Amino acid sequence: MANNICLNQKECGKSTGFWLLLTLGGLVMLGTLSAFFFLEHHGHIKTGMTNQIVWGLPHVFAVFLIVAASGVLNVASIGSVFGKKMYKARARLSALLALTILSGGLAVLVLDLGRPDRLIVAMTYYNFKSIFALNMIFYNGFFAIVGLYLLTMMDRKLKPWYKPIGMLAFLWRLALTTATGSIFGFLVARAGYNSALYAPMFIIYSFAYGLACFIVVQAAMYKWNDIEIDEAVLCRLKNLLATFVAAALYFTAVLHLTNLYFAKQWDFERFLLSDGGIYTLLFWGGQVMLGGFLPLLLIFSPGARKQPAILLIAALLVIIGGHAQMYVTIVGGQAFPLDMFPGYAESSSFFDGVVHAYSPSVWEMMLAVGGIATTFLITTVAVRVLKFLPEDEIKDPSSTVGQH
Amino acid sequence: MARVVNQPGLGKGFRLAACLGAMALLAIPSMPVVAGVDLPKLEHAKGDKCVDEGGYIRRHHPELLKHHRDETMRKGIRTTKYSLKKCVECHAGSKTGSVAASKEDFCIACHSYAGVKLDCWDCHATKPGKRPSHQAAQPAVPSLMPSNGGSQ
Amino acid sequence: MSESMNSKLEDRRDFLKASALVAGVAVGPGVLFYGIAHSRSPEEGASSKQRWGMLIDTTKCAVGCNDCVTACNTENGLSGKTGEQDSQWIRKLNIKHLQTGVEHNLPMLCQHCENPPCVDVCPTGASMKRADGIVLVDRHICIGCRYCMMACPYKARSFVHEPLTEQNPEVPRGKGCVESCTFCVQRVDRDETPACVEACTASGHQAMLFGDLNNPESDIAKAMKTVATTEVRADLGLNTGVRYQGI
Numbered sequence: 011m012a013n014n015i016c017l018n019q020k021e022c023g024k025s026t027g028f029w030l031l032l033t034l035g036g037l038v039m040l041g042t043l044s045a046f047f048f049l050e051h052h053g054h055i056k057t058g059m060t061n062q063i064v065w066g067l068p069h070v071f072a073v074f075l076i077v078a079a080s081g082v083l084n085v086a087s088i089g090s091v092f093g094k095k096m097y098k099a100r101a102r103l104s105a106l107l108a109l110t111i112l113s114g115g116l117a118v119l120v121l122d123l124g125r126p127d128r129l130i131v132a133m134t135y136y137n138f139k140s141i142f143a144l145n146m147i148f149y150n151g152f153f154a155i156v157g158l159y160l161l162t163m164m165d166r167k168l169k170p171w172y173k174p175i176g177m178l179a180f181l182w183r184l185a186l187t188t189a190t191g192s193i194f195g196f197l198v199a200r201a202g203y204n205s206a207l208y209a210p211m212f213i214i215y216s217f218a219y220g221l222a223c224f225i226v227v228q229a230a231m232y233k234w235n236d237i238e239i240d241e242a243v244l245c246r247l248k249n250l251l252a253t254f255v256a257a258a259l260y261f262t263a264v265l266h267l268t269n270l271y272f273a274k275q276w277d278f279e280r281f282l283l284s285d286g287g288i289y290t291l292l293f294w295g296g297q298v299m300l301g302g303f304l305p306l307l308l309i310f311s312p313g314a315r316k317q318p319a320i321l322l323i324a325a326l327l328v329i330i331g332g333h334a335q336m337y338v339t340i341v342g343g344q345a346f347p348l349d350m351f352p353g354y355a356e357s358s359s360f361f362d363g364v365v366h367a368y369s370p371s372v373w374e375m376m377l378a379v380g381g382i383a384t385t386f387l388i389t390t391v392a393v394r395v396l397k398f399l400p401e402d403e404i405k406d407p408s409s410t411v412g413q414h
Numbered sequence: 415m416a417r418v419v420n421q422p423g424l425g426k427g428f429r430l431a432a433c434l435g436a437m438a439l440l441a442i443p444s445m446p447v448v449a450g451v452d453l454p455k456l457e458h459a460k461g462d463k464c465v466d467e468g469g470y471i472r473r474h475h476p477e478l479l480k481h482h483r484d485e486t487m488r489k490g491i492r493t494t495k496y497s498l499k500k501c502v503e504c505h506a507g508s509k510t511g512s513v514a515a516s517k518e519d520f521c522i523a524c525h526s527y528a529g530v531k532l533d534c535w536d537c538h539a540t541k542p543g544k545r546p547s548h549q550a551a552q553p554a555v556p557s558l559m560p561s562n563g564g565s566q
Numbered sequence: 567m568s569e570s571m572n573s574k575l576e577d578r579r580d581f582l583k584a585s586a587l588v589a590g591v592a593v594g595p596g597v598l599f600y601g602i603a604h605s606r607s608p609e610e611g612a613s614s615k616q617r618w619g620m621l622i623d624t625t626k627c628a629v630g631c632n633d634c635v636t637a638c639n640t641e642n643g644l645s646g647k648t649g650e651q652d653s654q655w656i657r658k659l660n661i662k663h664l665q666t667g668v669e670h671n672l673p674m675l676c677q678h679c680e681n682p683p684c685v686d687v688c689p690t691g692a693s694m695k696r697a698d699g700i701v702l703v704d705r706h707i708c709i710g711c712r713y714c715m716m717a718c719p720y721k722a723r724s725f726v727h728e729p730l731t732e733q734n735p736e737v738p739r740g741k742g743c744v745e746s747c748t749f750c751v752q753r754v755d756r757d758e759t760p761a762c763v764e765a766c767t768a769s770g771h772q773a774m775l776f777g778d779l780n781n782p783e784s785d786i787a788k789a790m791k792t793v794a795t796t797e798v799r800a801d802l803g804l805n806t807g808v809r810y811q812g813i
Contacts, residue, residue: 052728052729053726053727053728053729053741053742054651054725054727054728054742055651055727055728060650060651060727061650061651061652061653061654061715061721061723061724061725062650062721064712064715064716064725065712065716123709123710123711123742124708124709124710124711124712124725124726124741124742124743124744125708125709125710125742125743126709127533128707128708128709129709131690131707131709132689132690132709132711135690135691135692135707136689136690136691137685137688137689137690137691139686140686140687140688140689140713141687142687142688142689142711142713143689143690146689193713196687196717197683197687197716197717198683198717198719198802199683199717199718199719199799199802200716344716348719348720348721350659350674350719350720350721350798350799351661351798351813353663353664353665354661354662354663354664354670355661355662355664356659356660356661357659357660357661357662358657358658358659358660358674359648359654359657359658360648360654360657360674360721361650362657362659362674362721366650367650483706484706485611487702487704487706488694488696488704489611489612489696489697490611490612490696490697490698490751490755491608491609491610491611492608492755493608493609494608499735499736502735536729536740536741536742537705537730537733537738537739537740537743538733538735538738539732539733539734539735539738541732541735542735543734543735543736
């Protein structure tokens with residue numbers, strides 16, 4: 011690619027590419043904000059969300075980002091907690107992405123609230139029994155801890171704190187994803203949720219989605235700076251992604267196999283795995299094939315060792331599969347009707363006993379992509395003003411300035 | 415001890431000007447008309463007088479209403495002295511029958527003047543109900559009450 | 567239960583009897599009823615000595631009768647529309663056994679659980695249970711996240727999807743908050759029964775009984791002592807305040 015798109019000011023001085031990206035992100039954000047004000051004025055009646063499907067597309071995108079945010083920090087954690095040099099070189103970008111992706115996810119969640127004007131209430135009234143309230147504390151803590159973590163990487167004076175804060179950040183992100191998974195795991199009444207597996211499963215999902223996001227961003231930054239990824243690094247990252255994707259498939263299999271063993275869960279599993287229409291399609295086609303087996307096939311294909319593009323495609327597929335998984339989990343879990351009277355067929359004016367329909371409106375689609383736009387904008391500005399580009403010592407020994 | 419006034423750059427003249435400026439700022443609220451914006455003209459409410467002295471209500475009605483809302487909503491205490499419903503019953507405008515339908519109506523007149531947004535009327539009715547509130551002025555309950563102590 | 571509490575309950579019971587007599591004598595219930603028949607003064611809050619509950623006899627609940635729903639809509643200012651985005655605080659549910667084909671008809675509403683999942687999950691504490699067991703949404707601090715709707719096993723909650731006007735002064739409702747059956751708390755606080763129960767009685771079906779589950783002398787407590795009653799989703803251990811008989 012031509013040198014005119016360049017994200018690091020110091021290195022090339024030109025800024026056409028930077029402003030282009032900023033404009034692109036800004037336009038999407040403008041759409042998101044207009045959708046927000048439109049919905050704030052008219053209410054959720056202009057969305058496809060109903061009293062049956064109460065969480066829709068915005069939540070699919072938001073929860074994906076929140077899960078990916080904790081996972082993307084893994085790269086830094088492997089560097090500082092487990093002392094791997096190659097990952098240390100990527101720790102800054104990893105921590106930065108953790109902050110920006112979480113900002114994006116939370117922004118969408120907040121913009122979709124029925125009363126977004128009461129955000130201050132959410133920050134001042136806490137019901138500590140609520141896993142949702144605990145999540146808010148975890149998110150805020152995550153910002154603080156990862157922010158400090160980033161400082162210890164950037165300021166030599168804070169270097170003694172690098173390891174302990176890295177450890178704290180690692181433990182904190184595990185707790186955060188446990189809590190995010192538990193948002194669903196704790197819903198005792200619904201057949202699609204109500205499983206302790208959701209906590210570890212979301213942690214594994216976060217490993218895969220986070221690493222995939224990291225690979226995509228790193229690839230873009232390398233491309234724009236005309237840097238070629240080191241072969242050894244490529245190999246490590248692809249093996250790590252393969253491990254995480256395989257583990258995610260394993261957890262998905264365990265969840266559904268457990269359910270298939272419980273007679274009371276058969277109806278739900280039949281719905282999801284065979285009769286659920288769009289949800290069945292997204293599960294097998296999106297989550298399992300596109301987000302699972304296909305990336306694995308690509309990664310282990312003979313050409314993958316030398317071809318960074320293959321890893322990039324695999325990572326993009328994992329991200330697409332991740333969105334399919336969130337759609338199946340969040341919308342699919344609600345679409346299946348509540349079984350209040352086991353053994354009975356139910357019917358009423360309130361859509362009892364029927365699979366609930368959901369078709370998102372253009373407004374909530376615009377709202378949903380706002381998270382990606384937020385992440386994109388903050389990341390673009392941050393990599394422009396500060397040094398986040400991963401630089402491997404193997405590649406260029408002179409570029410270790412400012413690294414640890 | 416070093417004093418602030420000894421700081422370089424803050425001359426005598428500057429201090430004098432600052433004092434005069436501060437005094438002028440303090441004096442503004444006591445003037446009847448500010449910069450051409452008239453104070454809101456409020457319609458006379460029903461009844462002889464408010465549940466409390468006007469100035470007190472004007473200053474403290476947010477806290478009073480908030481306290482009352484929590485007592486009623488969360489504890490089921492249904493006294494009427496500071497109830498929003500009671501405010502509406504007396505202060506609904508004669509033209510609109512509401513406290514918040516037009517710019518002249520009681521709540522809106524003052525709040526738009528003060529530039530303070532209020533969201534009570536997103537949920538609460540701005541007009542009095544068809545039937546009057548159930549409790550009359552306190553004490554509402556005559557001696558028929560059982561002797562069930564002072565428990566809350 | 568302590569001695570003093572018992573005697574207090576005795577007092578209350580006598581008083582309830584007396585006020586019931588007064589109310590019975592009054593021909594127009596609206597007039598004489600108010601101001602006299604209060605079991606507690608306005609200064610006194612809801613008390614945990616009481617637990618409000620409802621017993622629904624599904625054998626008396628008539629097919630096609632929608633009186634409870636209509637009465638609820640009128641009392642609480644609901645539109646009565648039944649679209650996917652409209653609020654329904656109470657609905658008529660028809661259930662048919664998959665093997666035997668036996669059918670039951672029943673009103674489904676907030677079950678006013680002793681251990682309500684909606685209250686557990688609410689991040690701000692807007693979902694709350696009053697001392698007397700009535701589960702409510704404090705709209706002042708509801709942020710409209712809808713997590714309670716995800717958690718409720720009975721689909722009892724609705725989200726207000728559009729701006730509202732002309733609310734009932736006693737029942738504030740508005741866009742962006744979650745809401746559900748309140749047992750007509752505004753009526754209960756002046757010793758009336760919920761609108762649905764009143765309507766069901768007026769229709770002659772008498773399928774709904776409302777009262778204090780903690781008071782052994784109340785009609786509902788007596789009834790529940792003599793017939794088999796069912797909790798919906800009893801497996802969840804929520805100890806619902808609404809019970810059904812005949813299922």
